[in-house]
Each structure stands twice: as structure tokens, then as C-alpha cells.
Amino acid sequence: MDDLQKQLTQPSPESHQEWTGKIISSLAIILIGSLVLAILVFLTIKGIALFTDNGISIWRFLSQTDWQPSHQHYGALPMIVTSFSVTILAGVVALPLTLVVAVAITEILPKKMTGLFQPLIELLVGVPSVVYGYLGLTIIVPELQRLFGGTGFGILAATGVLFLMILPTMTSMTVDSLNAVPKQYRQASAGLGATRWQTISRVIVPSARDGILTAAVFGMARAFGEALAVQMVIGNTAVMPKGLIESSATLTSVLTTGIGNSVMGTADNNALWSLALILLIMSLIFNLLIHLVSKKGVA
Amino acid sequence: MQVKTALEVKDLQVFYGDKHVVFDVNLKFPQHQITALIGASGSGKSTVLRSLNRMNDDLARVTGAINFHDVNINDPKVNVYRVRQRIGMVFQQPTPFPMSIYENVIYGLRLAGEKDRHVLDQRVEESLRQAALWDEVKDQLKSSALALSGGQQQRLCIARTLAVQPEIILMDEPTSALDPVSTSQIEDTLVQLKEQFTIIMVTHNMQQASRSADWTAFMHQGHLIEFDKTATIFMNPHEQQTADYLSGKFG
Ligand SMILES: Nc1ncnc2c1ncn2[C@@H]1O[C@H](COP(=O)(O)OP(=O)(O)OP(=O)(O)O)[C@@H](O)[C@H]1O
Ligand SMILES: [Mg+2]
Numbered sequence: 420m421d422d423l424q425k426q427l428t429q430p431s432p433e434s435h436q437e438w439t440g441k442i443i444s445s446l447a448i449i450l451i452g453s454l455v456l457a458i459l460v461f462l463t464i465k466g467i468a469l470f471t472d473n474g475i476s477i478w479r480f481l482s483q484t485d486w487q488p489s490h491q492h493y494g495a496l497p498m499i500v501t502s503f504s505v506t507i508l509a510g511v512v513a514l515p516l517t518l519v520v521a522v523a524i525t526e527i528l529p530k531k532m533t534g535l536f537q538p539l540i541e542l543l544v545g546v547p548s549v550v551y552g553y554l555g556l557t558i559i560v561p562e563l564q565r566l567f568g569g570t571g572f573g574i575l576a577a578t579g580v581l582f583l584m585i586l587p588t589m590t591s592m593t594v595d596s597l598n599a600v601p602k603q604y605r606q607a608s609a610g611l612g613a614t615r616w617q618t619i620s621r622v623i624v625p626s627a628r629d630g631i632l633t634a635a636v637f638g639m640a641r642a643f644g645e646a647l648a649v650q651m652v653i654g655n656t657a658v659m660p661k662g663l664i665e666s667s668a669t670l671t672s673v674l675t676t677g678i679g680n681s682v683m684g685t686a687d688n689n690a691l692w693s694l695a696l697i698l699l700i701m702s703l704i705f706n707l708l709i710h711l712v713s714k715k716g717v718a
Numbered sequence: 719m720q721v722k723t724a725l726e727v728k729d730l731q732v733f734y735g736d737k738h739v740v741f742d743v744n745l746k747f748p749q750h751q752i753t754a755l756i757g758a759s760g761s762g763k764s765t766v767l768r769s770l771n772r773m774n775d776d777l778a779r780v781t782g783a784i785n786f787h788d789v790n791i792n793d794p795k796v797n798v799y800r801v802r803q804r805i806g807m808v809f810q811q812p813t814p815f816p817m818s819i820y821e822n823v824i825y826g827l828r829l830a831g832e833k834d835r836h837v838l839d840q841r842v843e844e845s846l847r848q849a850a851l852w853d854e855v856k857d858q859l860k861s862s863a864l865a866l867s868g869g870q871q872q873r874l875c876i877a878r879t880l881a882v883q884p885e886i887i888l889m890d891e892p893t894s895a896l897d898p899v900s901t902s903q904i905e906d907t908l909v910q911l912k913e914q915f916t917i918i919m920v921t922h923n924m925q926q927a928s929r930s931a932d933w934t935a936f937m938h939q940g941h942l943i944e945f946d947k948t949a950t951i952f953m954n955p956h957e958q959q960t961a962d963y964l965s966g967k968f969g
Contacts, residue, residue, distance in 0.1 A: 601813065603809060603811050603813040604813060604815060606773070606809060606813070607809060607813040607815070607875070608815075609773065609802070610771070610773060610806065610807035610808075610809070610879075611802065611803075611806065611825055611826035611829060611878065611879065611882060612799045612802040612803040612826055612829055612830065612882065613799070613826075613829050614799060617829055621828075621829075622815050625816075625817075626815070626816050
């Protein structure tokens with residue numbers, strides 16, 4: 420073999436580097452993958468222990484309305500209903516408002532104002548949820564109490580807090596997707612005799628539809644999983660909600676209030692793990708939804 | 719030959735903020751003819767074109783008169799939405815909306831409040847035929863316009879403008895983003911279209927101007943230097959600047 424042939428066929432520092440890189444990144448992927456898998460497996464095993472070890476039927480767990488761990492009553496329906504109620508209500512109220520604010524920012528307000536709004540919204544995105552909970556506790560709950568009587572705690576207060584909490588995130592995502600609509604659409608539409616409002620409602624918003632839906636699902640996923648802020652204002656009574664300003668409890672708030680008071684391995688503790696499993700499954704579903712909606716946008 | 723005037727521009731001045739970019743332009747665009755606006759980059763061709771259907775409203779200050787059917791459409795009181803229905807515009811980049819081909823074509827009609835299915839169907843076929851796109855898309859009217867090729871998309875944009883039945887069509891470099899085959903298809907289409915429409919087109923493509931335009935206006939640094947029959951401009955220009963530009967001495 421002559422020199423050139425050797426050079427071409429034998430390993431060099433570069434090819435070694437390439438190999439090390441590959442090995443390190445593969446190891447990292449395996450590590451993260453197995454961590455995620457471990458969490459999933461652990462949560463699933465813990466989550467189904469109530470049904471396999473303590474002899475409670477899944478159906479009863481999901482359909483009964485009586486949650487009294489001290490009396491071996493494990494009906495999770497009230498929390499499921501409450502969790503979905505606060506999530507859907509917050510999403511339904513936030514979506515139109517988000518859209519109005521985002522359209523105002525991207526299409527109507529002068530550039531200078533936009534420059535003011537956007538950093539503000541991004542700042543709000545980073546505010547920890549406990550702050551929103553505290554706001555709810557000191558402003559929303561007393562206001563509701565004054566307006567409707569009762570304690571003020573409940574689904575409506577939680578909806579208010581979650582609404583405030585997800586609004587900045589949803590708005591900022593919606594602004595991004597409206598900004599991603601090609602500028603030329605606006606010109607082309609105006610050139611066909613459209614007013615600004617017609618252009619917004621017939622071209623710009625429909626073009627950004629997938630992004631807007633993604634923002635909504637993302638916001639609702641956050642609302643569904645939020646524990647602390649909700650726990651501060653919902654009242655934490657694990658009963659079927661009788662009204663919007665009656666003390667109730669969500670999956671997350673029961674988990675955070677209950678987990679310290681139960682002993683690992685008992686049925687009570689297992690029941691909490693089952694609630695956590697529902698949360699996990701729901702967040703997987705939300706992720707899947709986001710994936711589906713935003714996938715469609717590309718095609 | 720006596721030609722009617724479709725649009726008359728008088729003492730047109732345009733300012734972007736303090737910047738004066740179009741000076742004292744006077745022009746009579748002949749009806750049912752193709753007029754090309756030529757000139758170096760930055761000479762104000764697009765600015766003049768956009769003024770003709772008030773697309774400069776948010777960008778610039780435009781003074782002077784633009785007479786259309788004896789109405790000065792540069793008057794602030796004029797309904798710009800109606801003006802743009804009568805004087806349509808096709809842009810450089812093909813910009814079909816992310817909707818079906820059908821929905822794209824009827825977009826302007828919908829805006830104008832047309833709801834009758836028969837009218838819409840009929841106008842879609844008519845406009846697509848006029849834009850020489852019908853045969854290629856008639857079986858996929860419901861599929862997304864974004865799946866069409868660039869040339870097809872531009873012809874769709876032309877059809878979309880035609881569907882509103884304007885009298886004048888403004889085009890700003892309508893083929894500069896397209897390949898030579900699509901370009902010559904569109905040029906053929908334009909020649910067909912002047913039977914029914916008046917076309918005013920900005921182009922950097924001298925062959926295009928000489929092939930398709932009946933009249934040519936040459937602009938230089940915001941001034942209209944010369945406006946005449948295309949043959950005269952290209953073969954026998956009166957102004958030295960025009961001759962210099964066409965022979966490639968500047969711009
Ligand atoms: N939106 C704007 N704001 C400020 N100045 C502008 C704007 N649009 C154009 N101009 C300026 O006005 C002058 C004429 O521009 P215009 O776009 O009309 O030229 P053009 O002849 O169409 O050029 P091109 O061949 O490159 O398209 C240029 O000096 C340009 O910088
Ligand atoms: Mg231009």
C-alpha cells in the first residue's frame with residue numbers, strides 16, 4: 420500500500436472524533452429515553468395498583484362520585500368533571516380574547532404600540548403560577564364572594580385564575596402564527612377590494628388557524644395540569660361540583676393536598692397515583708392533539 | 719388611429735414621508751391596450767402603478783388627479799374598495815390564498831357580496847379560461863391552490879383579479895418570479911386579455927415590453943421621460959435618456 424492509499428483507508432483523528440460524537444449523542448438519547456420510559460412505567464404500575472392490589476374496579480373509580488379515602492370510597496368522577504370544567508371554561512373564554520388581542524397587536528395597532536405590548540406579554544408568560552394563584556386569592560375570590568355570596572372559592576375562581584395564566588402564552592403563540600402569515604396576502608386581498616376587516620377575517624385568521632388551535636390546546640393543556648394556582652382558589656372539597664362558585668377540587672388539587680397525608684403503598688396512596696395516571700394520560704392526549712393540529716399546518 | 723383613454727394621470731406627485739419620489743407625471747393610458755412601464759430600479763414604476771388604484775394609501779402621500787370615468791379617484795372621499803374592484807392588481811410574487819382553487823377565484827366576488835352559486839360557478843370557469851388555466855385545473859377546483867406550480871399560481875392570481883370583472887388590470891412585474899415557459903404563457907394570455915381589459919404592466923424585461931406592449935412609458939428617477947407607441951420607444955426614441963437606457967448605458 421502506498422501513502423495515499425493508507426491515508427484514504429485508515430482511521431484519522433477526524434474519523435475518531437466523528438465516532439466519539441456519535442457514541443456520546445447515542446448515550447444521551449438512550450439515557451433520556453430510558454428516563455421517560457421509567458417514569459411512564461413507574462406511574463403506570465403505581466397508577467393501576469389500586470385496581471390490581473386493592474380490588475377497586477376501574478369502572479367504579481371513574482364513574483362513582485364519592486371520594487372519601489378514609490372510608491375506602493374512591494370515586495374520582497368529581498375531580499375529573501371539575502378538571503375538565505375549569506380547563507374548558509378557561510380555554511373557551513381565553514380563545515376569543517386571545518384572538519382579539521393578537522389581531523390588534525399584529526394587524527391594527529401601530530408598530531410603536533406593538534413594540535410595547537410584546538415584551539409585556541412575554542414577561543407575563545414567565546410569571547410563576549403561584550403569583551396568579553395569589554392574585555386569585557386576594558382579588559378574584561373576594562370579588563366573587565361580594566358579587567354572588569358564599570365563599571367565592573370554586574370553579575369560577577379557578578377559571579379566572581387559569582384564564583389569566585394561559586392568556587399570555589396563548590396570545591404570544593397566536594401573535595407568532597399571525598405574523599407567520601405571508602405579508603403578500605394582505606396586499607393581494609386589499610388589491611381585490613377587501614377592507615382591512617375582511618382581509619383579517621377571511622384570509623389572515625383562516626391562514627393561521629392551525630397555529631391558533633395549537634395555541635388553544637397548549638393553553639388548555641397547561642390549565643389542565645396546573646396544581647398550585649388552582650388549589651389556592653378552588654376550595655378543595657372533593658365533591659361533585661354543584662355550581663360554579665361552590666368549593667370543589669380538581670385532579671391536581673386533590674393530588675397536591677392529599678399526597679403528604681397518605682402512606683406509600685396504602686390504598687389511599689394508590690388512589691392518588693391513579694389520579695396522577697389520569698393526568699399523565701390526559702397530557703399525552705393534549706400532546707397528541709397539538710402534534711396533529713400543527714402537523715396539518717405543514718401539509 | 720384614435721384610441722380612447724381608460725385612465726388619465728395628471729400632475730402625479732408621490733412622497734414617502736419627506737422623500738419626493740415621483741415628479742409631475744402626466745399620462746393617458748389607452749383603453750384595451752397593454753402599456754408597459756419601464757425604467758431602472760428605483761425609478762418609481764411600482765410607486766406610480768400602486769397609486770393608480772390607491773394601494774399607496776397607507777404608504778405614501780399622493781397628489782394630483784387620476785381620472786377614471788370622469789371621476790378623480792385620487793380624491794380622499796372616493797370609495798377605495800370600489801376603485802380596486804374596477805382597477806385590479808396582480809403582484810410580482812404569485813400569492814394564492816391557502817384555500818381551494820375555486821375559493822381563490824371567487825374571493826373578490828364574495829367580498830362584493832355575490833352569493834348565487836350559478837353566477838359563481840360560471841365566473842370561475844370564465845375567469846380560469848381567460849387566464850388560460852381552465853384546462854389544467856378544471857378537475858381539481860376543490861383542491862388547494864398551493865399545490866399548483868408557480869406559473870399556474872400566477873395565472874390563478876390573474877383569474878382571481880379577472881373574476882371581479884375590472885376594467886383595468888395593473889401588474890407589477892407579473893412574470894419576474896417565473897420560468898421562461900410560464901412567462902411566455904402569461905404573455906400570450908395578456909394579449910388575449912386586452913380584448914376586454916386595459917392592462918398596465920411594470921416590467922424589467924425589455925423583450926417582454928417589446929413583445930406584448932402596445933405602448934411604453936419610460937421612467938427615470940421619478941420622472942416620466944417618454945411615453946409613446948412601443949415601436950417608437952424601442953426603434954426611434956425621441957429622448958437621449960431613453961436611447962441610453964435601452965442600449966444599456968445605465969440602469
Ligand atoms: N414603502 C416605501 N417607503 C419609502 N420609500 C420607498 C417605499 N417604496 C419605494 N420607495 C422609494 O421610492 C423610490 C421608487 O421606488 P419604486 O419601488 O417605485 O421603484 P421601481 O421603479 O418599482 O423599482 P424596481 O424596479 O426595483 O421595482 C425608490 O427610491 C424607493 O427607495
Ligand atoms: Mg417595483
